[in-house]
Amino acid sequence: MNIILLGPPGAGKGTQATRLVETRGMVQLSTGDMLRAAVKAGTPTGLQAKAVMDAGQLVSDEIVSGIIGDALDALPQETGVIFDGYPRTHAQAVSLDAILSQRGRKLDHVIELAVNEDALVERIVGRFTCATCGAGYHDTFKRPKVEGTCDICGGHEFKRRPDDNEETVRTRMAEYRAKTAPILPYYEAKGLVDRVDGMADIAHVGEAIDGILDRVTA
Ligand code: AP5
Ligand code: MG
Numbered sequence: 001m002n003i004i005l006l007g008p009p010g011a012g013k014g015t016q017a018t019r020l021v022e023t024r025g026m027v028q029l030s031t032g033d034m035l036r037a038a039v040k041a042g043t044p045t046g047l048q049a050k051a052v053m054d055a056g057q058l059v060s061d062e063i064v065s066g067i068i069g070d071a072l073d074a075l076p077q078e079t080g081v082i083f084d085g086y087p088r089t090h091a092q093a094v095s096l097d098a099i100l101s102q103r104g105r106k107l108d109h110v111i112e113l114a115v116n117e118d119a120l121v122e123r124i125v126g127r128f129t130c131a132t133c134g135a136g137y138h139d140t141f142k143r144p145k146v147e148g149t150c151d152i153c154g155g156h157e158f159k160r161r162p163d164d165n166e167e168t169v170r171t172r173m174a175e176y177r178a179k180t181a182p183i184l185p186y187y188e189a190k191g192l193v194d195r196v197d198g199m200a201d202i203a204h205v206g207e208a209i210d211g212i213l214d215r216v217t218a
Contacts, residue, residue, distance in 0.1 A: 001026070001078060001080040001108045001109070001213070001216070001217060002081045002083070002100065002105055002106065002108050003026075003080075003081075003082055003083070003108055003109045003110065003111060004082075004083045004086075004087070004106050004107065004108075004109075004110045004111070004187075005017055005082060005083070005084050005104065005113065006110055006111065006112045006113070006118065006180070006183075006184070007112060007113030007114070007115060007198055008021060008120060008122035008172075008173055008176040008177075008180075008181075009124055009169060009172040009173060009176065010115070010119075010121075010123040010124040010127070010142050010169070011113035011115045011120070011198045012113050012115075012123075012140050012198050012202065012205055013030075013084045013085060013113060014028075014030060014032075014033075014084055015142075015202055015205075016113070016202075016206060016209055017030065017082045017084045017135060017203060018027070018136065019083070019206050020082055020209070021044060021179060022215075023210075024080065024213070026079070026080040026081060026082050027075060027079050027080070027081050027082070027086055028082045029068060029071050029072075029080075029081055029082065029083055029084065029086065030084040030086075031045040031059075031064045031067060031068065031084075031085045031086040031088075032084070032085045032128060034067050034071065035049045035053060035059060035064075035067070035103045036053075036161075038067075039053070045063055045067070046205075048063065048067055049063065052162055053162075053163055053169065054162055054168070054169030055171065056163055056167075056168040056169070056172040057171065057175060058088060058089065058179060059085055060070070061089055061091045061092050061095065062184070064086055064088070064092060065099065066095070067101060068083070068095075069210065072100075072103055072105070073103070073149055077103070077104060077105075080106075083096070087180075088176075088179060088180045088183075089180065089183065090173075090179075090182065090186065091184075091185050093183045093186050093187070094182070096200055105148055106126055107187075107192065108192075108216055109192055109193075109194065109212065109213070109216050110159075110184075110187045110192045110193045110194070111193075111194055111195075111196055111212060112184065112193055112195045112196065113198035113205070114195050114196065114197060114198055114199075114201055115199055117162040119171060119199065120169065121166055121169050121170075121174065122140075123138065123141070124164050124169050125163070125164060125165065125166060125169070126138045126139035126140055126141070126185070127139075127160070127164055128158045128159065128160050129158065129159060129160075129161075130150040130152065130153060130155050130157070131155065131157035131158055131159045132150065132153050132155030132157060133150060133152050133153040135150055135151065135152040139156070139202060141201075141202070142202065145203075158178060194212045196208045196209060196212070
């Protein structure tokens with residue numbers, strides 16, 4: 001099964017994708033995570049992407065579609081994939097169709113996480129991750145069980161993303177509204193979209209997604 005999690009910055013795409021990786025053995029392909037890894041490694045792609053990401057704008061369609069194709073090539077054919085943060089433009093949506101069909105895959109479903117924009121700034125500005133294993137947390141909504149210690153690996157160092165400040169978040173939201181939300185009709189016309197209330201708590205959003213995926217696979 002290949003699915004897209006679609007939603008604005010802070011909607012919970014990464015949080016829910018991580019859950020699906022654990023519960024369904026799917027693989028999460030997050031273009032944001034892959035670009036951040038490229039920036040950290042100082043690859044030519046990373047060097048090109050860094051300033052664009054720090055400003056909250058979109059990296060070029062060619063770069064991200066190239067990354068997605070390469071990532072799929074590294075996976076066994078039968079592995080289910082969750083696309084997190086891709087596609088983000090109409091051109092990327094069209095590319096994804098070609099990328100999938102060239103690899104004998106197809107898109108099974110699109111889940112839209114519908115959220116109230118006002119809540120997103122709070123979610124994003126409060127987000128942090130374990131510097132060792134990458135587990136995600138939030139100052140208010142998802143604190144480590146033991147203060148200062150990662151629940152997953154026991155690490156004590158945490159980090160925040162450079163683009164997680166209020167000003168950049170506003171630009172990221174504007175990019176979503178202008179370029180990403182308009183791809184929904186492309187998938188609606190194919191009958192592939194279900195919408196989930198992303199304002200519910202993390203567990204309830206997960207249950208709603210499970211209900212949809214169980215129905216799609218039945
Ligand atoms: P990317 O990394 O994809 O960032 P984003 O889309 O802005 O989304 P986020 O990762 O911020 O949010 P999320 O939905 O994953 O939320 P999360 O689960 O963490 O992209 C970053 C940049 O890379 C882009 O700006 C662009 O420059 C570039 N890029 C990436 N892909 C690209 C593409 N395809 N094309 C061009 N450029 C691209 O949750 C957020 C916080 O809220 C967490 O702390 C979490 O604990 C908490 N939370 C989650 N769910 C809930 C809930 N239900 N209730 C309360 N709190 C919650
Ligand atoms: Mg994310």
